[in-house]
Amino acid sequence: MTTESASGGPASGGPAPxxxxxxxxxxxxxxxWERFGELTTIARPSRKEEAVIAWVDAWSGRLGLSSRRDAAGNTVISVxxxxxxxxxxxxVLQGHLDMxxxxxxxxxxxxxxxRIRLVRDGEWLTADGTTLGADDGVAIAAMMALVEDxxxxHGPLELLMTVAEEVGLEGANNLDGAMVTGSVLVNLDSEEDGRITVGCAGSTDTWIDITAAREPATxxxxxxxxxxxxxxxGHSGTNIAAGRANAVKVLGRALGEALAEVPFRLVAMDGGRSRNAIPRDAAAVVQVPADATAAFGEAVARAEAVIRDACSVTDPGVTVTVTPDAGxxxxxxxxxxxxxxxxxxxVIPTGPLAMSPAFDDLVETSTSLGEAVTDGDVLTLHSLSRSSNDAAMPDLIGTLQAAARLAxxxxxxxxxxAGWRPDMGSPVLAATIAAYTRALGEDPIVTxxxxxxExxxxATRVPGELDMVSFGPQIEAPHSPDERVSTPTVERFWRLLLSLVDELSAPAVRG
Known part of the structure; x- marks a missing residue:
């Protein structure tokens, strides 16, 4: 169900500077950059986008633009x-509101x-101790800035702003496709400058639940x-080939090696905060015989030394510490x-499993153990698996099913x-290449x-067929506090966007 609104929200302006x-x-x-800066003052976690939706409503209302919203919270603004x-x-210009x-x-x-504190570091913009929200604040800011100028x-535009993208594309999966009338979709959620994206991996979530009764402490x-x-x-898709340490796996390895030397019992194991981020932190509480605490600490220290050596190039800062617990x-x-x-x-696999035969240096299939959660008697291990080859997914899921049975x-x-299969003969791809060459004076990489x-x-929710491309500025380490965006590539991204909406609406194209 969709709702119609002429003003779409309160009459007040954006957030306080x-x-x-x-x-x-x-x-x-x-x-x-003004719109992007304002976005950094608005809370917009997945499934809690009410504040940013109200901000967008107020903006479209001030400009007199009509908007439509479906039951999931996805918004379409007609320009x-x-x-x-x-x-x-x-x-259709498209991006997601959550981060x-x-x-x-x-x-x-x-x-x-x-609360995001922006930091300029040369030609990079980052945040102090948090994710930046360039994924996908750049899309929302670009749409708004384009319309304001x-x-x-440009021809008729529809600004499609989706919700809950970062939690399994929930917003897109629940999109009322009847809200969208355009036949060309330009997604503004890519993260590599100089590239036009024409395909993506599909994904599957799995949760392995291991239930076991507890016993009183020794x-x-x-x-x-x-x-x-x-x-x-980092991002469990775009950064998975970097071989970065997965904190849940590191914790499991350290504990497993210690258990081979010193008996202990597990009380809790928790790690990871986002299903689609490589876990940076994880912790466990264990019970060790009083006369074995020193031996346990020494066993963990030996395991840490080997782990740090293994991660010395990818994650030189990884540490494994043992401290008293009050439990x-x-x-x-x-x-x-x-x-x-x-x-x-x-035994749960983590990392790239197959490379793409169609594009150089592109992972085709991977899986990442993103979260470990203790809840009462249950330990849940949550993985996010990806593949651009839909036929490869059943084998990977079979591996995870076997791991669950063995445990x-x-x-x-x-x-x-499912994955988005590339169409190299796409008219909008040809138009984007032409717009790119005209605006930036070089040829793009298509990948x-x-x-x-999304x-x-x-494409599965909107009636008819959509011709689609995606592009964006250079964004590194998304989904982590190291996230940063290259400011010169934002300017290039902007020039390409303006060139493309001109190209797609020029009389020669219409004819």
Whole structure:
């Protein structure tokens, strides 16, 4: 069901100015950076986009634009063509409103509460201790800036702003496709400058639940906390080929090697904050016999030394620490259940599994153990698996099902969306290449991405066929506090966007 609105929201303006003005001073395009700066003051975690939706509503209302919203919260804003371009085909510009809200544990900033402190580092923009939200704030800011600049020629536009993209493309999966009338979709959620994306990987979530009864603490046992930190993390799709340390896997390895030397019982194991981010931190609570605490610490230290050596190039800051825990006397899993749980962490695959035969250096199939969660008697291990080859996914899921059986657990499987298969003969691809060459004076690279793009889902929700491309500026380490965007490539991204809406609405194209 959709709702119609002429003004779409409150009459007030955007949020009160934050400290973003100084960080963005002098950057071009000015309107783009103003809208982006405002976005950094708005809380917009997945499934909690109410504040940013209200902000967009107020903006469209001030401009007198009509908008439509479906039951999921996805919004379509209709923008009339500039004079002389009224007969051009309607182009859908698309991006998502939510962001991954990761933060360093010690950071006073928190994007989930609208606290992002921008930092300029040469030609890069980043945030102090948190994710930046360039994924996908650049799309929202670009759409708004384009519409506000009355000198940019374009045909009829529809601004499709989706919700809950970062949690399995939920918004796109629940899109009321009847809201969208355009036949050309330009997704603004790619993260590599100089590339036009024409395909993406599909994804499947799995949850392995291992349930085991707890027993009272062994008299005199000491509770210790084993923590992994210092990993680089990153996007579990676009950064998976970098071989970065997965904190949950590192924790499981350290505990597994220690268990071979010193008996202990597992009380809890938790790690990872986002299903689509490589876990940077993880921690476990264990109960160790009082006379074995020193031996346990030494065993973990030996494991840490080997792990740090293995990660010295990809994650030189990884550490494994052992500290006292206040939970002495809490019920713990049995020694047998502890072994099964650590075995499960060990055998669940993580990393690239196959490379694309169509594009150089592109991962075709991968999986990432993104979260470990203890809830009562249950340890849940949540993986996100991706492939641009839909036929490869059943074999991967079969591996995870086998891991669940061997651990005495059960598995839940949720297929999110299929892959977006490249169409190298696409008219909009040809137009984008022409617009790119005209605006930037060079040829682009045409490729696919090992991540989920909403284009794949939206194409299944909108009646008829959509001709689609995706592009964006250079964004590095998305989904982690190291996320940063290259400011010169934002300007290039902007020039390409303006060139493309002109190209798609020019009389020669219409004819």
């Amino acid at each position: 934050g400290d973003w003005h100084e960080a963005l001073a002098g950057l071009e395009p000015r309107r783009f 009339p063509a500039t004079p002389g371009r009224e007969q051009a085909p309607t182009v 991954v809200c990761e933060r360093d544990p010690e950071s006073p900033n928190d994007p989930a509460e609208g 009355g000198d940019i020629p 008299p005199g046992a000491v509770s210790l906390r084993v923590a992994v930190s210092g990993g680089l993390g 002495d006397g809490a019920p713990a899993w049995t020694s047998e259940a502890t072994r099964r749980m650590l075995d499960a962490v060990a 005495g657990g059960t598995i839940r499987v949720r297929r999110n969306y 696919a991405v090992h991540a989920g793009l 284009s794949a889902v939206i």
